[in-house]
Amino acid sequence: MALDTHGAVRDVRGGGHVGANVLVSIGALLLGLLLAALDQTIVATALPTIVSDLGGLEHLSWVVTAYLLAATAATPLWGKLGDQYGRKRLYQLAIVIFLVGSALCGMAQNMGELIGFRALQGLGGGGLMVLSMAIVGDIVPPRERGKYQGLFGAVFGATSVLGPLLGGLFTEQLSWRWVFYVNLPLGIVALAVIAAALHIPRRTSRHRIDYLGTFLIAAVATCLVLVASLGGTTWPWDSGQIIGLAVLGVVLAVVFVGVERRAAEPVLPLKLFRIRTFSLSAVISFIMGFAMFGAMTYLPTFLQVVHGISPTMSGVHMLPMVIGLLLTSTMSGQIVSRTGRWKMFPVAGTAVTAIGLLLLHKLDEHSSTAEMSLYFFVFGLGLGLVLQVLILIVQNAVSYEDLGVATSGATFFRSIGASFGVAIFGTVFSSRLGDKLTDAFQGVRLPPGVSLGGLEADPRGIGALPAALRPPALHAFSSAITDVFLYAAPVAAVGFVLAWFLKEDPLRGSVTAPDASETIPPNPVQRSSYDEVCRALSLLGTREGRREVYEDITARAGYDLLPAASWLLLRIRRYGSVEPYVLAERSPVPLQTVLAAERQVEERRLVDRQGLDLTLTEAGRVAAERLAAAREDSLSELLGDWWKPGRSTDLTQLVKELTSEMCGATSERPHNGSVRRVS
Structure with missing residues (x-):
């Protein structure tokens, strides 16, 4: 912490x-x-x-x-x-x-x-x-x-x-x-x-x-519930009170329809x-x-x-x-x-x-x-x-x-x-x-x-x-x-x-x-x-959801990588460099999984080591960009016809936020941009 x-x-x-x-x-x-x-x-x-x-x-x-x-x-x-x-x-x-x-x-x-x-x-x-x-x-x-x-x-x-x-x-x-x-x-x-x-x-x-629509729909519901509750008990069904409540409810419903058309x-x-x-x-x-x-x-x-x-x-x-x-x-x-x-x-x-x-x-x-x-x-x-x-x-x-x-x-x-x-x-x-x-x-x-x-x-x-x-x-x-x-x-x-x-x-x-x-x-x-x-x-943020996310985007991007390797590349892309041990300490991914991902990306020459930190090679930058694009494509596919870029500003922003969080969020970002141990 x-x-x-x-x-x-x-x-x-x-x-x-x-x-x-x-x-x-x-x-x-x-x-x-x-x-x-x-x-x-x-x-x-x-x-x-x-x-x-x-x-x-x-x-x-x-x-x-x-x-x-x-x-x-x-x-x-x-x-x-x-x-x-x-x-x-x-x-x-x-x-x-x-x-x-x-x-x-x-x-x-x-x-x-x-x-x-x-x-x-x-x-x-x-x-x-x-x-x-x-x-x-x-x-x-x-x-x-x-x-x-x-x-x-x-x-x-x-x-x-x-x-x-x-x-x-x-x-x-x-x-x-x-x-x-x-x-x-x-x-x-x-x-x-x-x-x-x-x-x-x-x-x-x-x-x-x-305000008017809210008042009218509440009034209509109240009139009808009063008719159902009081009819045949407090007042006879054919009494003036029950008939009056029923008529009032119908009139208010008609007014409500007119108000809602213009609201x-x-x-x-x-x-x-x-x-x-x-x-x-x-x-x-x-x-x-x-x-x-x-x-x-x-x-x-x-x-x-x-x-x-x-x-x-x-x-x-x-x-x-x-x-x-x-x-x-x-x-x-x-x-x-x-x-x-x-x-x-x-x-x-x-x-x-x-x-x-x-x-x-x-x-x-x-x-x-x-x-x-x-x-x-x-x-x-x-x-x-x-x-x-x-x-x-x-x-x-x-x-x-x-x-x-x-x-x-x-x-x-x-x-x-x-x-x-x-x-x-x-x-x-x-x-x-x-x-x-x-x-x-x-x-x-x-x-x-x-x-x-x-x-x-x-x-x-x-x-x-x-x-x-x-x-x-x-x-x-x-x-x-x-x-x-x-x-x-x-x-x-x-x-x-x-x-x-x-x-x-x-x-x-x-x-x-x-x-x-x-x-x-x-x-x-x-x-x-x-x-x-x-x-x-937000269900994608669960542990099971995260694994499925990275399996999906890795396949979409056309790579044969461990899900954790894709996860690691995207974090390096966001922060410039990361230290694997600190990353494991501050994330839900176990240390052995992070180390296995580290070995794979080093073997594929997707990262360089600078001291304790990992940075992206040119090939790694290309891979990370393709993975990030695949993540956004995956989200837009989930949303289907709800989301069309340029049509819904708030939803476009949500996709970008979630893409950023799922593809690169970590707990600490010191001023030099790397993920390091905080004493």
């Missing part, structure tokens, strides 16, 4: 700048992201207890929906405001909003307050999710980003497992309010570290922010919908978000109310679903990246998801733990088969300038689908529960202090019933919850039909499986086209 002039530690082993402040900042970013992602899943296992305490079972779904809607709608604004006013300032603001929302949620005295404060919390959470990964692009060089974005993906994967468990643990051991209060100390730590350690270079990019930088470019793959993928993403979060919200209620399982153990019981999702999500992404064939996965995934929903419908109060675990696992398998691949095929279908917005668009539709799923599942559950309780206790005299309305509002009322009356009450709750899975199955079947119409275009070389952060939760990703390509190409 060595210190640069700013006191930052350079990571000489990886060949990039990774300062101590950067590592601390990334830790704080991961902590902020953990909080935002956790609050999408931690509430689910606490919901039955929250409803018992605050009442309002019919509005249970809005505790989740309010957070999802606010986070989704605010995503495009956070991303572009960060470009204009600085991401550090915006990220700190997002943390503050999130913490204020968390504190208010913990102090809520009724369901209305909790729902409103959850929306405020979601507004901050959306900023944390978007800006955390954008800031990585500001402080980490392109070659290193894949490694750190993998950490962010791991955080999202962990929250899918930890959320239900922690939600149950806090609810059972402390209070449901600690589900929100736990954010406060962690968020304050993240805020302090970001303020002290994060230093972001000034960005000159400026955007025309589509300089539309939040959702309408031209994307002329691409069949994008349109179909958007609808299928909506359907999968609908099924995933609709089920994840009501399964803990089924486990706790119907089976009497503790909040903590209900989280444990849901692990098979998460394991199935992670298993097939990882597997499908790897297979697609290696084979280039992807259509089988959305087809199979939507089919297995529909089967999983039908299996969930078969559950009742007598189902065994093994049966429930198996059905949860099958449902998770279906989700994992399709979620990751949908992002990948959307990225493959669009032009470079639309790459970033297409990615965010696909995840946006999944998030909106999640909001709809939770709302509609809630409506179905509330209406079915009332009917089934009425049928179960028709002609039955209930004990004093117990009413059907009370049972609907507070499941704990079942415990006050005589032993003989509890089974019909449990069956009413069981069938009301599992009926929602039956109604969701045809929606998943529609996704299965649509998946057959996807056109399996060949994958671009640079299109790789997206990180888990884009697939496991309904995370509304917002990155630029440049960021998306940078993320994909």
